[in-house]
Amino acid sequence: MSIEATARITAALDGRGVTSLPLLEGDGPLAPRRTRDMSGSGARVTVVGAMSAPLGGDRLTIVSRVEEGARLTVDSAAATVALPGTGREPATYDIELSVAERAELCWLPEQLVSAQGSVLHMTTRVRLAPTARLVLREEQILGRHAETTGTLVSRLTVHRAGRPLIDQQMAYGPGAPGGWDGAAVLGGHRAVGQLLVVDPVFDQRCPDARTLGDTAVRTPLAGPAVLVTAVAPDARLLRGVLDDALNDLLEARAG
Numbered sequence: 001m002s003i004e005a006t007a008r009i010t011a012a013l014d015g016r017g018v019t020s021l022p023l024l025e026g027d028g029p030l031a032p033r034r035t036r037d038m039s040g041s042g043a044r045v046t047v048v049g050a051m052s053a054p055l056g057g058d059r060l061t062i063v064s065r066v067e068e069g070a071r072l073t074v075d076s077a078a079a080t081v082a083l084p085g086t087g088r089e090p091a092t093y094d095i096e097l098s099v100a101e102r103a104e105l106c107w108l109p110e111q112l113v114s115a116q117g118s119v120l121h122m123t124t125r126v127r128l129a130p131t132a133r134l135v136l137r138e139e140q141i142l143g144r145h146a147e148t149t150g151t152l153v154s155r156l157t158v159h160r161a162g163r164p165l166i167d168q169q170m171a172y173g174p175g176a177p178g179g180w181d182g183a184a185v186l187g188g189h190r191a192v193g194q195l196l197v198v199d200p201v202f203d204q205r206c207p208d209a210r211t212l213g214d215t216a217v218r219t220p221l222a223g224p225a226v227l228v229t230a231v232a233p234d235a236r237l238l239r240g241v242l243d244d245a246l247n248d249l250l251e252a253r254a255g
Contacts, residue, residue: 002057002085005030009064011043011072011103019043019070029053030060032074042071047109049078054093056085056119063096066103066132073106079141079235080110082150084117090151095124099132111139111191111235114173118150128160131200137242139193141235142172142186149173149190158225160198165223189215189231191238197249198225207252216241 005028014020019042026032029051037044047062054060066072082091099105114120128134138156142149151173158165170192172180179185186192202224211217216230228245232238
């Protein structure tokens with residue numbers, strides 16, 4: 001039996017100028033919990049998986065809003081594993097993010113693992129105000145240990161000030177367009193990820209395009225944003241590449 005579940009997270013400044021969480025709720029396998037923000041300058045929410053999901057036919061949604069001037073970090077307690085279900089319907093996982101003026105969102109979930117036999121369609125949509133800041137990381141692991149990948153279709157769409165900043169779709173596994181596992185795409189690697197950093201300061205000083213080792217590249221976008229894409233043999237190595245890239249971008253942002 002498939003499930004339908006939604007988690008909602010809203011961050012806003014309270015009367016003291018501190019980021020609070022006036023809305024924090026979830027059902028089914030999505031259990032958002034407030035956790036300690038080590039920086040002390042915003043709020044942190046960790047999404048805890050309360051049951052195995054997504055299975056085939058499941059429909060999961062996370063909606064997060066960061067209101068004017070607030071700062072929010074969202075992570076997860078563990079990797080999300082897409083598993084096969086009993087029916088033929090694909091699972092869907094929709095993420096809707098909005099960040100208001102002078103607000104900041106760091107969206108840093110753990111990896112998504114596409115288990116053999118699973119079918120998952122994942123969509124992330126982001127709406128940014130002109131002065132909003134965003135750090136968004138996505139990591140996909142194609143198959144568990146010693147197994148092939150399931151089918152994974154992932155789309156990321158970001159609009160800033162009402163205009164498109166990035167709109168891309170990736171597909172892997174059975175049924176995906178040919179060549180996804182070839183030398184020009186994965187080149188034998190099982191882990192793929194991307195890091196998007198959007199900040200108005202990049203209008204004045206944007207990091208240049210460059211390769212980051214042998215399997216990653218940093219690309220400025222047509223807007224105050226930088227995209228890092230990477231592949232790696234496993235999750236640990238992929239995370240290391242993206243962490244190093246993020247540290248470099250945060251240093252560049254600070255000037």
